[in-house]
Amino acid sequence: MSNDHEYTDHMTEIIRQAEKDGLFDDLPGKGKPLKLDNNYFNNPDKQIYKTLKDNNILPKWIKLSKEIDAMKEKLSDLGDKEKRKRIKDINKKIKEYNYACPPSLQKNKIFE
Known part of the structure; x- marks a missing residue:
């Protein structure tokens, strides 16, 4: 049974359109690996902020x-x-x- 009607939420559509329009092409660090720390995988919020900080990206x-x-x-x-x-x-x-x-x-x- 194939699913011809895939569900996508509104934010996913916005992100896909932004990617298609090239809005992410000039971001700093594009194409470079992220520095990740395994100690934060139990707390996704801390991992996000640490990853942003380690890669010199401020919210x-x-x-x-x-x-x-x-x-x-x-x-x-x-x-x-x-x-x-x-x-x-x-x-x-x-x-x-x-x-x-x-x-x-x-x-x-x-x-x-």
């Missing part, structure tokens, strides 16, 4: 967090008008960060 939310922190540090050097604009920019970045990070690590918007 998007960590990059965004670093950008937000750097932007906040520079606020004290700005005048009132520039500071208000920068706060709006930071809050946009915080919103993007909150969509990407684990729920327990979400940040609050900042105010003047």
Whole structure:
């Protein structure tokens, strides 16, 4: 009995289309073996983060967090008008960060 109607979930379709469109072609480390540590196979989450770290890949939310922190540090050097604009920019970045990070690590918007 053949299965002519294979089930694929929505995310699999998105990934397949991205591969087809070449969106993964320019990723750093493409074609290089991943550094894996057998000690983490009992905890897939730890393995994922360790693999990312060992291969110098930061999740998007960590990059965004670093950008937000750097932007906040520079606020004290700005005048009132520039500071208000920068706060709006930071809050946009915080919103993007909150969509990407684990729920327990979400940040609050900042105010003047």
